[in-house]
Amino acid sequence: MSRPIELRLNGRPATIPDVPDDERLLDTLRWRLDLKGTKEGCRTGGCGACTVLVDGRSILACLALTREVEGTAVTTIEGSASDPDLARVRAAFEKVGALQCGYCTPGFVMTLGGLLKEIGRSAPIDQFLRGLDGNLCRCTGYASIVRAVAEMREPGP
Amino acid sequence: MRPSVRPDAAVKLAGKAAYGMDLDAPGMLWGALVTAPVARGRLRSLDLEPAHDLPGVVAIGPDDLPSLLPPSRGEPDRAIFPTEEIAYCRQPLAAVAAPTWAGARRAAAAVRVVVDAEPALVDLESLFPEWPGPDARRSPNVLAYVHAKHGDVEGAFRTADRVVEETYRTAGVHQVALEPHACLASVEDGVWRVRTSTQSPFGVREDVASLLGIPESSLVVEGTWVGGGFGGKGASLVEPYALLLARASGRPVRLALSYREEFELGRTTLPAVIRFSTAVKEGRLAARRVRLLLDGGSSLPGRDFATGYAINFLLGPYRTPAFEVEGYGIRTNKPPFGPHRAPxxxxxxxxxxxxxxxxxxxxxxxxxxxxxxxxxxxxxxxxxxxxxxxxxxxxxxxxxxxxxxxxxxxxxxxxxxxxxxxxxxxxTGAGGEVRLELAPTELRVVQGEREIGSGSVLAGLAAVAARATGLPPERISIDYGDTSRAPFDSGVYGSRTVGALGRAIVEATASVRRTLAERLRATEPVHLGVDGGEIVAITGTVRRPIRELLRPEERESGLVATGQHYARTGSIDESRVVEGAFYPxxxxxxxxxxxxxxxxxxxxxxxxxxxxxxxxxxxxxxxxxxxxxxxxxxxxxxxxxxxxxxxxxxxxxxxxxxxxxxxxxxxxxxxxxxxxxxxxxxxxxxxxxxxxxxxxxxxxxxxxxxxxxxxxxxxxxxxxxxxxxxxxxxxxx
CATH class of the missing domain: 3.30.365.10 (Aldehyde oxidase/xanthine dehydrogenase, molybdopterin binding domain)
Known part of the structure; x- marks a missing residue:
């Protein structure tokens, strides 16, 4: 079975025609909407590369059915520039250079953006770092990501 | 100062970097592999009909290869799809393509594979329970054998104060690059083309051309952004199958491994057993015996290389008056041994x-x-x-x-x-080359590698070019070309990129300076600098914009110079080698x-x-x-x-x-x-x-x-x- 799905996508209303009931949000984003900034890693919830925001909370797009997010506001990395929290994370990652191959990077940005919305910038750094345990990075050894999280918590625009 | 320590930060943070996994094309089919259900056995039959019966499905097996490939091929068919012996679990046996991902997976599952399973050789110690004897190296299950010796080993053990003997065992580990192997292939007008997430576009070209029996000149490999390599994306893996499916279907074909397949048929470091026997005299190492059994999986690329190279690291960076080493690469029913960061x-x-x-x-x-x-x-x-x-x-x-x-x-x-x-x-790998293009306002470094994440290409080569030329980093661009356009390089592996391509940049820079010196009739060394937004050549008190030094035919390309680095240095004392290959x-x-x-x-x-x-x-x-x-x-x-x-x-x-x-x-x-x-x-x-x-x-x-x-x-x-x-x-x- 398939049907159209309505939601807000990166700040704009969107109707996605003919979404099969068993289609994952990850596949809808990447292959129906051409939003390939959301990365496909393991497809089993083990790596965090496909993290997106649904109503401001981070979820794994590989484990969500698209029909489950009907009526919500979905934000992907492509919409991150116009979201102040995500933009803050991106600025910190860019300044510190907290990435190498970059495949996990959108997932880290979305997870941290969701945390910023949930616990605020001044929350203890450990709460942010613990929140990243579901995001795997094989390149950086996390050291530069830890520096970016510290940078992200600095006061400023 | 440049805005980020990572030149690729902005594009990756915006989600705009297209990796192998992200490729698609109009009319594209989705590929999937049909793989062996057992690690060892005889393939009794492979029936593609049930897959062919599904809508829009193209399926190919060993019998289709003659119609898809030039007739001049020798033996490589079996390296594409085995026809008799299965060498490891999940070895590709056939490939399918369909209009959707789910359709491809269904088609792969529909192919009827009948095998007579045989007991697999999995534990590398089971083959030689006591340790390989003198005749073992002639066994078909010994893929490689190396032996080296120096000094009076027996005498040192006889007169030692103390002998310490130990056995170690190490596990197989995976690279776990977060991006699975993925590519997009097409075949049009006799040109085979594949865009792929690889550490070595030229390596893939060489591998695939030789496997398919097509000339390298008819195959173009274009690298994409790479979501982690760590050795796992050095050789070809999915590319030949994608190209064959594209040839058979006449459509572009995307073939990506699932993450499960990434683990199951990826090639990586396999288990090993290491035995040491160490003689000590007066507080010092007097002699060492080291023996290695290395699991080579179903084949050990480079044969002696892995075992011979490993021996160096088992002796370590320590003075050794006398030693004897012996290493065996053992065939087992696992995927072939492959490189994993410092293999x-x-x-x-x-x-x-x-x-x-x-x-x-x-x-x-x-x-x-x-x-x-x-x-x-x-x-x-x-x-x-x-x-x-x-x-x-x-x-x-x-x-x-x-x-x-x-x-x-x-x-x-x-x-x-x-x-x-x-x-x-x-x-050094098999060497590498770069082409410098000095234009009026920028220096382009044209080369054949994509950035795999280490920073060696985009940050490393840019820093080398800045240091070699004296130009500021913002005047330097690192340009990439596919294998039909870029100069050859052997790949981003072996900690070689900055070393080999960097040396090539230094050599090309010297050539640029020589050309500029001729055109300026300079009597003093020529340097580069920037003046009012333009690159200038400086010699003595003369400063001339590059714009004025270019010939008419150089207006587009800039002043072109090439540099290469193929040198290998160092040599070993061959008298210490008893058998096999060791490398300096x-x-x-x-x-x-x-x-x-x-x-x-x-x-x-x-x-x-x-x-x-x-x-x-x-x-x-x-x-x-x-x-x-x-x-x-x-x-x-x-x-x-x-x-x-x-x-x-x-x-x-x-x-x-x-x-x-x-x-x-x-x-x-x-x-x-x-x-x-x-x-x-x-x-x-x-x-x-x-x-x-x-x-x-x-x-x-x-x-x-x-x-x-x-x-x-x-x-x-x-x-x-x-x-x-x-x-x-x-x-x-």
Whole structure:
């Protein structure tokens, strides 16, 4: 079975025609909407590369059915520039250079953006770092990501 | 100053970098592999009809190859699809393509594969339960054999004060690049074209052209952004199948491995058994015997290379008056052995460094002092008789020793501090070339590699070009071309990129200067600079814009110069080689690591509380990129040390093909390390740089093992140091 799905996508209303009931949000984003900034890693919830925001909370797009997010506001990395929290994370990652191959990077940005919305910038750094345990990075050894999280918590625009 | 320490930060943070997984094309079909259900057996039948019957499906098997490929091929068909013997579980047997991903998976599942399963050879020790005897190397299951000897080994063992014998075992580990292997292929007008996530576009071209029996000139390989390589994306894997499906269907075909397949049929470091026998006389190493059994999987690319190279790391960077080494590469029913960041060297260093600790303890000498007494210095020779060039390992060891003493003074019960060493070399590979294009306002470095994440291409080569030319980094662009347009390079592997392509840039820069000197009729050296937004050539008091020095035909291309680097240096004393191939090093790169761990004696769980690396780098080309390589390698090494282990069933089926069962380190498990880059011992790269992609992973498992032993007394002789193995070792105390 398939049907159209309505939601807000990166700040704009969107109707996605003919979404099969068993289609994952990850596949809808990447292959129906051409939003390939959301990365496909393991497809089993083990790596965090496909993290997106649904109503401001981070979820794994590989484990969500698209029909489950009907009526919500979905934000992907492509919409991150116009979201102040995500933009803050991106600025910190860019300044510190907290990435190498970059495949996990959108997932880290979305997870941290969701945390910023949930616990605020001044929350203890450990709460942010613990929140990243579901995001795997094989390149950086996390050291530069830890520096970016510290940078992200600095006061400023 | 450039805005980020990573030139690729902005595009990746915007989600705009297109990786192999992200490729698509109008009319594209989705590919999938049909794979062997058992690790060993005879293929009785392969029936593609049920797949053909599904809508829009193209299916190809061994019988289709003659109609898809030129007739001139020799034997390679069996390397594409086996027709009789199955060599490993999940070996590709056929391939399908369909209009949707789900359709392709359904079609793959519909293919009827009938096999007569046979008992698989999985445990490499089962073939030679006692250890291979003198005739073993003629066994068809011995893929490689190397043997080297020097000095009076027998005499030294006879007169030794003490002989220490030990056996170590190491596990198979996966690269776990987060992006699976993925490519998009098309065949049009006789041109075979594949865009792929690879560490080596030219390597893929060579592999695939030879496999398919097509001329290299008719195959174009274009690299994409790469979501992690670590050795796993050096050779071709999915590309030949995608190209064949594109040929058969007449449509573009995307073929990506599932993450499960990534584990099951990816090629990586496999298990090994290592035996040491060490003779000590008057507190010094007198002679060493080392024997290695290396699991080669179903084939060992390069034959002797893996075993012969490994031997170096089992002897280590230590003076050895007499030694004998023997290494076997054993065929098993696993995917072929493949490279994984510093292939097999971390496992060798783990075994050797743990063993040296044991030897030092046996003769009641401080392990640090024991290493310091034996470690190579400039001018020493390697066991195989190569002169050791500038080598910063002794300096690294001194610094590590000082830090370890400080940490030891601060630790509590259940904690320990370990030091271990490693060494490596800047490989040249099969060489490489660059083309410089000096235009009026920018210098373009045209070359054949994509950035795989290490920073070696976009940050490293840009820094080399800036240093070589004197131009500011914002005037330099690193341009990439596919294999039909870019100069040859052998690939981003072997810690070679900055070394080889950097040397090529230096050579090309000299050529640019010579040309400019001729055109300026200069009597003094020519330098480059920037004046009012334009690049200028400067000689003596003369400053001329490049614009004015270009010939009419250079208006588009700029002033073009090429540089290449194919040199290999160093030689070994062949009289020490009894059999097999051993290779000299290009240079010598040392690493000394210090770890502080806390071990829970009840559960065996290890917490790495502090970590420091002292890394010999020759000269720093780009400080942030260098530090990032060391930090990343440490985390990867911690996985090899503590949790990562490929587990095969007795039938040869991989039992943990996923990230939930094969555990790589998470953020909370990796401390932010202290990284010290040691300069002053120049290597083979530009300006004396040494390759850095691999060296910093090598000492990590060893350092953790030595620290765990100091914390608890547990002497674990197997990798990984899982909680279970630590508890078992503690019970033996």
């Amino acid at each position: 097999f060297a971390p496992q060798c260093a783990f075994a050797l460094e743990s063993h040296l600790d044991e030897v030092a303890r046996a003769i009641e000498v401080d392990p640090w002092a024991f290493r310091a007494a034996h470690v190579w210095r400039d001018g020493d020779e390697t066991p195989l008789g190569q002169r050791v060039g500038p080598f910063g390992l002794r300096a690294a060891l001194d610094a590590a020793g000082e830090l370890a003493r400080r940490w030891r003074a601060e630790i509590g019960p259940g904690e320990g501090v370990g030091i271990a060493l490693g060494f490596w070399s800047t490989n 090093f290009t240079d010598f790169t040392g690493s000394a690591h210090v770890a502080q761990v806390a071990v829970d004696r009840d559960t065996g769980s290890v917490t790495v509380t502090r970590y420091a690396a002292f890394q010999d780098v020759g000269v720093v080309i780009d400080r942030e990129t260098a530090r990032a390589q060391v930090e990343g390698a440490i985390a990867m090494g911690l996985g090899t040390a503590l949790t990562e282990e490929a587990i095969w069933s007795e039938e040869g089926r991989l039992e943990n093909p996923g990230l939930l069962d094969y555990r790589i380190p998470t953020l909370g498990e990796v401390p932010v390390p202290e990284v010290t880059l040691i300069e002053g011992y120049p290597g083979a790269g530009p300006f004396g740089a040494k390759g850095l992609g691999e060296p910093p992973i090598i000492p990590v498992p060893a350092t953790i093992a030595v620290a765990v032993r100091e914390a608890t007394g547990a002497h674990v002789t197997e990798l990984p140091l899982s909680a279970e193995r630590i508890v078992r070792a503690l019970k033996l105390l």
